[in-house]
Amino acid sequence: MALLYSGLDSTAAGEVVSAIEARGMQYEIRSDAIYVDQSERDGLRMALAGDGLPANGAAGYELLDSLPGFGTTAQMFDAAYWRAKEGELARTIVASPLVRSARVHIGNTSNQPFISRQEVTASVTLRPSSSGVPEPLARSVQFLVSSAVPGLSHTAVTVIDADSGIVVGTTGSETMAAHSATRAEAMRHNIERLISARVGLGNAMVAVNVDIQSARETVLERRIDPDSRVVISTDTEERSNSSSNAGSGSVTDASNLPEGDTQGNARAGRL
Numbered sequence: 001m002a003l004l005y006s007g008l009d010s011t012a013a014g015e016v017v018s019a020i021e022a023r024g025m026q027y028e029i030r031s032d033a034i035y036v037d038q039s040e041r042d043g044l045r046m047a048l049a050g051d052g053l054p055a056n057g058a059a060g061y062e063l064l065d066s067l068p069g070f071g072t073t074a075q076m077f078d079a080a081y082w083r084a085k086e087g088e089l090a091r092t093i094v095a096s097p098l099v100r101s102a103r104v105h106i107g108n109t110s111n112q113p114f115i116s117r118q119e120v121t122a123s124v125t126l127r128p129s130s131s132g133v134p135e136p137l138a139r140s141v142q143f144l145v146s147s148a149v150p151g152l153s154h155t156a157v158t159v160i161d162a163d164s165g166i167v168v169g170t171t172g173s174e175t176m177a178a179h180s181a182t183r184a185e186a187m188r189h190n191i192e193r194l195i196s197a198r199v200g201l202g203n204a205m206v207a208v209n210v211d212i213q214s215a216r217e218t219v220l221e222r223r224i225d226p227d228s229r230v231v232i233s234t235d236t237e238e239r240s241n242s243s244s245n246a247g248s249g250s251v252t253d254a255s256n257l258p259e260g261d262t263q264g265n266a267r268a269g270r271l
Contacts, residue, residue, distance in 0.1 A: 002041045005054060006033035009101045009127065012054040019053055020044070060088040082106055089145055093124070098137055101127040101162070106149055120152040127162040138168035184210040 004027070005016060016034060020027050025044065028035040036044055048054070063084045067077065086104040093102040103125040122145050126133050138159040146154040159168045188208040195204040 001035040002038035004034045004036045008054055016054050060084055098129055099126055100129050121156045123158045125160050125162045133161045133168045180210045180212045184208045
């Protein structure tokens with residue numbers, strides 16, 4: 001027996017097993033792996049691929065190719081677009097070796113013109129390859145989804161472990177509260193250690209409460225300095241005019257004749 005597929009989720013594995021049974025082939029299931037006869041494995045893979053098995057997850061942008069050009073309304077196109085967006089994000093997340101399957105849901109209200117603009121939110125359900133979704137993976141998924149959806153903040157993306165149902169990604173307020181608790185515990189430990197050095201170990205009780213306030217200020221400054229003027233355009237115009245008289249100062253009858261006959265007539269006039 002040779003390995004056919006491994007690491008499939010329950011739905012995809014069930015579809016593959018049903019297709020193998022329909023073809024009357026022998027198979028074995030070992031943990032999350034499916035084994036078939038080695039001589040029939042390659043041909044079976046090609047046959048299953050022709051049937052679209054195993055399923056690669058949600059459909060992506062190919063959904064837009066199947067939309068008919070005539071009769072498709074704006075609402076139908078928006079619904080297909082966001083469904084394709086969710087499928088593409090799920091495919092990208094599943095490409096990680098730490099994730100077996102993923103589902104992405106985007107709550108977008110931009111296609112509802114009569115409803116005031118609301119915050120865009122999203123939720124991601126992950127089924128990890130091992131036990132539990134690690135915190136770095138959840139944070140990466142939050143930034144991945146928020147970067148792909150305009151107007152979506154990473155704090156508005158909720159990541160849920162599909163096996164345990166635990167929310168892994170924390171929102172901004174929860175992150176601030178966790179940070180405050182960590183700071184308070186560190187300060188309490190340091191203060192208790194200093195006091196215990198004077199009064200003895202176990203003779204002091206310390207309680208610390210930390211309230212963190214975060215504020216953001218944006219300052220826009222426009223400075224106009226009359227001394228730092230910049231020349232936008234410059235026009236330069238130059239004119240030159242010169243005249244000269246190379247002839248003699250004497251006036252004769254030849255000076256009234258056209259040019260060309262002046263020399264000959266001048267000599268004739270002198271004779």
